[in-house]
Amino acid sequence: MTSGFEHAGFLSVEHLNSLLAGLRANAYQCLGPSVVNGAIVMRELHTADALPRGLQAAQTAGQYRLTPDPENRYFAWANGPQAIKPQAFVPQESLWRAERDESGVLQFVAVHPEPARQAIIGVRACDLAALALQDAHFLPDTRRDAHYARRREQLFLVAVQCAVPAATCFCASTGDGPTPTVGYDLMLVELADGFVVVPGSDKGEAVFRMLELPAVTPQQIEAARQQGLEAAAAQTRSLPSPDLREALMKQLEHPRWDEVATRCLACGNCTAVCPTCFCHAETDTPVLDGRSSEHVRIWDSCFGESHGHLHGFNVRPDIRSRYRQWLTHKLATWHDQFGRSGCVGCGRCIAWCPAGIDLTEEVAALTAGEAQP
Amino acid sequence: MKIHSPIDSGPPHAATVLARTQESPTIFTLKLQLDDAAAQAAYRFAPGQFNMLYLYGVGEVPISIMSDPGDRSGIGHTIRALGRVTQGLSALQPGDKVGLRGPFGRGWPLQEVGGNDIVLVTGGLGCAPVVSVIHYILKRRERFGKLVIIQGVKHTEDLIWREQYDRWAKLPNTQVLVAASQGGDKWPWHVGHVVELFSLARFDPTCATAMMCGPEGMMRAAADSLLQRGLSPMRLFLSMERNMQCAVGRCGHCQFGGAFVCRDGPVFSWNEAKSLLGHRGF
Numbered sequence: 001m002t003s004g005f006e007h008a009g010f011l012s013v014e015h016l017n018s019l020l021a022g023l024r025a026n027a028y029q030c031l032g033p034s035v036v037n038g039a040i041v042m043r044e045l046h047t048a049d050a051l052p053r054g055l056q057a058a059q060t061a062g063q064y065r066l067t068p069d070p071e072n073r074y075f076a077w078a079n080g081p082q083a084i085k086p087q088a089f090v091p092q093e094s095l096w097r098a099e100r101d102e103s104g105v106l107q108f109v110a111v112h113p114e115p116a117r118q119a120i121i122g123v124r125a126c127d128l129a130a131l132a133l134q135d136a137h138f139l140p141d142t143r144r145d146a147h148y149a150r151r152r153e154q155l156f157l158v159a160v161q162c163a164v165p166a167a168t169c170f171c172a173s174t175g176d177g178p179t180p181t182v183g184y185d186l187m188l189v190e191l192a193d194g195f196v197v198v199p200g201s202d203k204g205e206a207v208f209r210m211l212e213l214p215a216v217t218p219q220q221i222e223a224a225r226q227q228g229l230e231a232a233a234a235q236t237r238s239l240p241s242p243d244l245r246e247a248l249m250k251q252l253e254h255p256r257w258d259e260v261a262t263r264c265l266a267c268g269n270c271t272a273v274c275p276t277c278f279c280h281a282e283t284d285t286p287v288l289d290g291r292s293s294e295h296v297r298i299w300d301s302c303f304g305e306s307h308g309h310l311h312g313f314n315v316r317p318d319i320r321s322r323y324r325q326w327l328t329h330k331l332a333t334w335h336d337q338f339g340r341s342g343c344v345g346c347g348r349c350i351a352w353c354p355a356g357i358d359l360t361e362e363v364a365a366l367t368a369g370e371a372q373p
Numbered sequence: 374m375k376i377h378s379p380i381d382s383g384p385p386h387a388a389t390v391l392a393r394t395q396e397s398p399t400i401f402t403l404k405l406q407l408d409d410a411a412a413q414a415a416y417r418f419a420p421g422q423f424n425m426l427y428l429y430g431v432g433e434v435p436i437s438i439m440s441d442p443g444d445r446s447g448i449g450h451t452i453r454a455l456g457r458v459t460q461g462l463s464a465l466q467p468g469d470k471v472g473l474r475g476p477f478g479r480g481w482p483l484q485e486v487g488g489n490d491i492v493l494v495t496g497g498l499g500c501a502p503v504v505s506v507i508h509y510i511l512k513r514r515e516r517f518g519k520l521v522i523i524q525g526v527k528h529t530e531d532l533i534w535r536e537q538y539d540r541w542a543k544l545p546n547t548q549v550l551v552a553a554s555q556g557g558d559k560w561p562w563h564v565g566h567v568v569e570l571f572s573l574a575r576f577d578p579t580c581a582t583a584m585m586c587g588p589e590g591m592m593r594a595a596a597d598s599l600l601q602r603g604l605s606p607m608r609l610f611l612s613m614e615r616n617m618q619c620a621v622g623r624c625g626h627c628q629f630g631g632a633f634v635c636r637d638g639p640v641f642s643w644n645e646a647k648s649l650l651g652h653r654g655f
Contacts, residue, residue, distance in 0.1 A: 096384035098472060100429055106470045108384035143621060145382065252652050279625030282618040286430035293430040295383060300625070307626055309616050311455045321654025329628060336631025 005189075005198060005221040009213025012194035016048035016074070019121075019158075019186075019197075022210045026203075028119035028156050031087070033077065039064055040080035042087075042120060052077075059166035059347065062356030069164070075122055075190050078166035081273045081352055083127040084120060088152045089134055089278065092298040095147065098284075099292045111294075113147055119156035123184070125177030126169075126346035128159060130275030132183055136338050137278045147297075156203055159184035163227050165235050168347030170360060173238035176344040179228035189224040196224045237350075237360045239331075240367060242341055247367045248332040252324065256365045261320035263355045268301030270349035270357075271326065276342045279307065302326050327362065382621045385427050385472030386412045390465050391447045396533035399454050400498065401463050402439070404447040405473060418442055420505035421480030421612060421640045425620045426450060426462060427472030434458045435617040435635070437502035438476060441509065448473070451501040451533070477620040478639050481506055481584055482610060489608070490518040490576040494595040496525045496567060496587025502612050502639070503586050504534065507541065518581075520547045521574045525567025525591060529557035548575055567591060571598035578603035584640075586612040593650055596643060609643035629655055 011019060020030050032045030035052045045051070056069045057077035069076035094111045101107075138148035162169070162178035171177030180187050185204030189196040196216050199208035216224075241247070271277040281300040286293040300307060303322045308315035316322045334342035343359070350358045392404040405426075407413040418424075423437040434456070440449030454463035465471065483506065491510060495503050510517050522541055526532045532551065542549035550573055556564035563570055568591070583599050585592045592611050600606060615627035615634045622636035630649045632638060649655040 095382070098384075098427070098429055100470075104470055106387045106429060106472060108387060108472060110384050138623070143623075145623060249648075278623070280619075280623075281626075282433065282624060284427075284430060284432040295427075295433075297619075297624070302625070307616065310614060311453065311459070315615060316654050318654075324654060325628075328630075333628070333631035337633075 008196045008198040008216045010216045011197050022207045023119040028117045030119050032121040040077045059168040059351040061350050061358045064351045075160040076164045083123050084131050085275045094294045094296050096295045115151045115154045117154045121158040123157050123159050125180040126171045126344040128183035129176035129344040133276045157184045159187040161189040162231050165231050168350040169235050170237040171345035172232040172235050174345035178231040245332040245335045251366045257320045257324045264319050264323050266303040266319045268303045269352045271301040273348035273352045385474040388471050388473040390467050390469045400533050402451045404449050406447050418476035419480030420509050422476035422478050424473050424475030428458050428461045431461050432458050439501045439504050486582040487516045490581035492521040492576050492583040494523045494585040496591040499587030500524050519576050521576050523550045525552045527554050529553045529560045568594045582608040584610045606643045612639045
C-alpha cells in the first residue's frame with residue numbers, strides 16, 4: 001500500500017462533512033477534536049461543523065493555552081493531552097471476574113470487551129509512532145493482549161500533518177514527525193482551501209474511493225511537502241540523539257537526579273499524558289453482594305509510591321529514583337525492549353508537568369559531558 | 374471444560390488447598406491442586422518459576438514454587454504472611470479455594486549444569502525458590518558434584534525446614550552452612566552474618582555453578598566472594614524479586630533496566646544483572 005502524495009486526492013473545505021459521512025458509511029463512530037476545559041480532547045464528532053476551527057495550542061513548560069489561529073484552520077492545534085492511547089489501552093477495564101458460590105467454590109470468567117468501530121480524526125505523527133510502540137508492547141506474536149487487540153482492531157486512524165508545532169514539540173529530532181509516514185488509514189494535509197487526502201491502508205483506500213476526490217495538483221503536493229519541512233524547522237526543542245542509551249546509563253549517579261527530584265512532585269501527569277507509557281496496576285474490586293470480584297487493570301505510574309512496592313520495602317522510595325526510572329526507561333532501556341527510544345517527541349510531558357520540568361532540558365543537563373555541576 | 378493456556382494473563386484456574394503447614398510464626402506452606410483435571414495434567418514447571426496465587430476478592434501475589442517438579446501430588450508454595458493477600462492466604466485451611474495461574478518466568482539452569490559442584494546461597498525466605506533445586510539435585514545425585522547449601526537468616530526462628538537442613542548436612546558430598554545474625558537457644562549453627570560462612574564452602578570453582586536468592590546486598594557479597602575464589606561469572610545465577618502484578622511482562626512494575634523480571638527472570642545470570650544491582654532504585 002503506497003502512502004505517497006502522488007496518489008492523493010483533494011478534499012475542499014466545504015466537503016469536509018463527506019469524510020465523516022464516508023467513515024460512518026463504513027460503520028465507524030467518529031471521534032474528533034473538541035474543546036473541553038480549555039484543551040483539545042477527542043470526543044464523539046457528529047458533523048464537521050462541530051470541529052473547533054481556528055485554534056492553536058500554545059504550549060510551554062507547565063502551560064497549555066488555546067489561542068486563535070490567524071488562518072482559521074481546523075488542525076492548527078499541535079496536540080492535546082491525549083489522542084489514541086486511551087482508545088486502545090483504556091485507563092481502566094475489567095480483565096476477568098471471580099465468582100464464588102455459597103460453598104466457596106470459585107469460578108473464573110474472562111471478560112471480553114466489545115468495543116465500537118471508531119475512527120479518530122486528527123491524530124498526529126507522534127501519536128502514530130507511539131501507537132506502534134504500544135502495539136509492540138501489547139501485541140507481540142507470542143503474547144497478544146486480548147483486550148488491547150480487540151480495541152485496536154476497531155480503530156480507523158485519520159492522521160493530520162502538523163503545520164503549527166507547539167514550542168514543546170520535538171518530533172523532528174526523534175524522527176517521528178511532523179508529517180505522518182506510516183500507521184494511518186487516511187492522512188490529511190491541511191492547506192488554505194482544503195485537504196490533501198492520502199490513503200495509507202486497505203481500510204483507508206475503501207473510504208478514500210467512496211469520497212471520489214479529484215487528484216491533487218503538483219502545486220498542492222509541493223505545498224504539502226513544504227509545509228511539513230517548515231513545521232520541522234520551526235521546532236525549537238530537540239533531543240541530542242534518537243539513541244541515548246549509553247549516554248544516560250553512564251549517568252546513573254549524576255547530581256542532576258537529586259536536583260530534578262527537588263522540583264518533581266511525583267504526580268504522574270507526565271506518565272498519564274505520555275502516549276507510550278504502558279504501566280498498569282491490577283486490582284481486585286469485590287462486588288457488594290459478595291458473590292463476585294472484578295480483576296481490573298488501571299493505568300499506573302512509576303512515580304507512584306506503590307509502583308516499586310515489595311513486601312517490607314520499596315524499590316524506589318524517593319522521587320530521585322522514580323524520575324530516574326522513568327527517564328532511563330523511556331530513553332535508554334526502552335531500546336533493549338523495543339529497539340528504539342520510547343519518546344516520540346510529542347512534548348506532552350513538558351506541557352502537562354505542573355512543575356514545568358522539561359525532559360529535553362533534563363537530558364541536556366544529564367548528558368552535557370564532563371563539565372558537570 | 375475450558376482449557377487455559379499454561380502461560381496466560383488470566384483468568385486463573387481454580388485450585389484447592391490440599392494441605393497447610395505452619396513453618397514458622399509467620400511462614401506457612403500451602404500445597405495446592407488445580408481443580409480442572411486437564412489443567413492439572415498439563416501443568417509442568419521448572420524449579421525457580423513462580424505462580425500467581427489469587428485470594429478471592431483481595432488480589433494476586435507472585436509466589437515461587439517450592440515443591441519438586443516430579444511430584445504430581447500438588448504444587449507447593451511457601452509464603453510469609455505480610456501483606457493483605459498473604460495474610461489472607463495464611464488463614465486458608467485444607468479444602469479452601471484459591472485461584473492459580475502460571476507457571477511464569479525463567480527458572481534455574483539445571484539442565485546445563487550437570488557434573489558441576491553446586492553452591493546454593495540463600496537468605497531468609499530466599500530458600501523457598503531454591504529448595505526445589507535441592508530436591509531436584511538430591512533425586513538425581515549422581516549427575517552433580519559437591520552440593521553446598523548456605524542459608525542465612527536474621528533471627529533463629531526465621532529458619533524454616535530445620536530438620537531438612539540437619540538431614541542434608543548428614544548426606545555424603547553435601548555441606549550445609551547456616552547462619553543467624555542474632556543467635557538463640559539451642560542454635561547449633563553459626564551466629565553472625567552469612568557472609569562470614571562463604572570462605573568455609575568447599576567446592577571446585579573451576580567446575581561449580583552457584584545459585585543465589587535473597588536480599589540483594591547479601592547476593593552481591595556472595596558474588597564478590599565466589600568470583601574472587603575463581604568461579605566464572607557465566608556460572609553464577611541469582612533470582613530477583615520485584616513488584617509483579619501481571620506476570621507476563623505487561624504491567625511494567627517488575628522492570629529491572631530493560632528486563633521484565635517476571636518474564637526474562639526471575640533467574641538471571643550474574644552478567645545480565647550485575648550492572649544495575651549496585652544502583653539502589655532499579
